[in-house]
Amino acid sequence: MKSNLPASEKTRTEAAGAAIASAIMSGVLLPGHKLRIRELSEEFGFGPTPIREALAGLVSRGLVEAEGQKGFRVAPVSREDLNDLMAARTIVETGALRLAIANGDADWEAGIVSALHRIKHFCEHRPADTDTATTLFEKVNSDFHDALIAACGSSRLIAMQRNLFEQTRRYRSIMSIKRSPRAKMGEYDAHKELADLALARKADAACEALAQHNRITLQLLFGAEGPLKLKKPE
Amino acid sequence: MKSNLPASEKTRTEAAGAAIASAIMSGVLLPGHKLRIRELSEEFGFGPTPIREALAGLVSRGLVEAEGQKGFRVAPVSREDLNDLMAARTIVETGALRLAIANGDADWEAGIVSALHRIKHFCEHRPADTDTATTLFEKVNSDFHDALIAACGSSRLIAMQRNLFEQTRRYRSIMSIKRSPRAKMGEYDAHKELADLALARKADAACEALAQHNRITLQLLFGAEGPLKLKKPE
DNA sequence: AAAATATAAAATATCGATTTTATTTGGCGC
DNA sequence: GCGCCAAATAAAATCGATATTTTATATTTT
Secondary structure: OOOOOOOOOOOHHHHHHHHHHHHHHHHOOOOOOOEEEHHHHHHHHHHHHHHHHHHHHHOOOOOOEEEOOOOOOOOOOOHHHHHHHHHHHHHHHHHHHHHEEEEEEEHHHHHHHHHHHHHHHHOOOOOOHHHHHHHHHHHHHHHHHHHHOOOOOOOHHHHHHHHHHHHHHHHHHOOOOOOOOHHHHHHHHHHHHHHHHHHHHOOOHHHHHHHHHHHHHHHHHHHOOOOOOOOOOO | OOOOOOOOOOOOOHHHHHHHHHHHOOOOOOOOOOOHHHHHHHHOOOOHHHHHHHHEEEEEEOOEEEEOOOOOOOOEEEEEEHHHHHHHHHHHHHHHHHHHHHHOOOOHHHHHHHHHHHHHHHOOOOOOOHHHHHHHHHHHHHHHHHHHOOOOOOOOHHHHHHHHHHHHHHHHHHHHOOOOOHHHHHHHHHHHHHHHHHOOOHHHHHHHHHHHHHHHHHHHHHOOOOOOOOOOOO
């Protein structure tokens, strides 16, 4: 019994990190939930050391919170934190987009066109199963936002954007935002407008569209019925 | 023998992290240098576990690089990486500054005035010892940039700014940039202009001044005689 | 009875040793 | 002599156990 894992996570720490991250992202582990090393160790079948190291890694990704020597817990969610998150995300994304528009070459343009096409394809051939559809949409959506700023010239900006986007995804997932097929077609339109503006090198308009897109996401999350003030002490 | 440490680092991991970070920031551990757990363990007098955990933490701060299961090394430096870093820093700093100017209250203004005053005081009463002076300048300079964006409303943006600033500081330290007293007085003028624009709520002008400030820093580092292409394999 | 304190229980942080993985060294064939 | 493969060496990743700190419980004092 050596490795029947996807082989993408070669080290136990990475595998444990992926497993825990998945549980957090999907809402199996709720915000604020205490993360005890031994429990996780038994639950996921890894030794205490990889679990511990994995948790430290998740802290830097903003999915887990470390409290001195009192251990770890799933990063809490709140309205204030969501505002915090979206403010940072908008700054990083629009800044990176502006740079990408200034520096982008043909490969960058091709990446955007390709990513947009996949969003379109998803909207037109939406999988029947809701979970599958949601997962797929998050993937193509994430890839599109990646493609937009791929030519920004700063690996740090790209990494920050990915990280902030991941945290946004968690909020969406936790609050189980459900979009109707029509709403998802609307998402396509918004992305198309964004792509067109970027490819036309209209930096100001593109950044404003992106900021507006994020404002809508924020309002959508605020408006959702999900409990957005829980801290869940345990 | 329980704790004769500064008591600020209560856990071994934190103490080890601070020690290693200090060695990296001061250039004792050169960019690209291989970081072997056992060596560090013996060198600094901590067990392997805290060292390992500390290194993982430094990776997320951008001071150390992890290579699969091949271990750790001090984050390399290069012209490309410095461009990468300064691009990210300018985006984050100007974005956060714009938010702070829009949201800042009296406390924010007071913080800027106070931080600026300390820069002025430093310039007028510069310590004789060069190392002491440099350390103190980095502190007041860092505090000033913190104060500028303190009211931006996003803890994530503040954390990013701190982190990127720290990395910039490492570049400065490594290349042993030496500023003449006159040059440091020039630094004060630049900071004063920036503070005045921010306090006058002139967002565009303030951000442009900040961006210009960063461009100058970049050129100063590029122009320095220090070896900025070393990778130091071992 | 409430607050404060001492004791017991649990969880974390750390250690030392083992296992696994990477790197070097030495030998063999071409 | 040069490149390729195997054993040996070194390093990193992981484990199981111990020490330390935190949290919960019970007791004593006012």
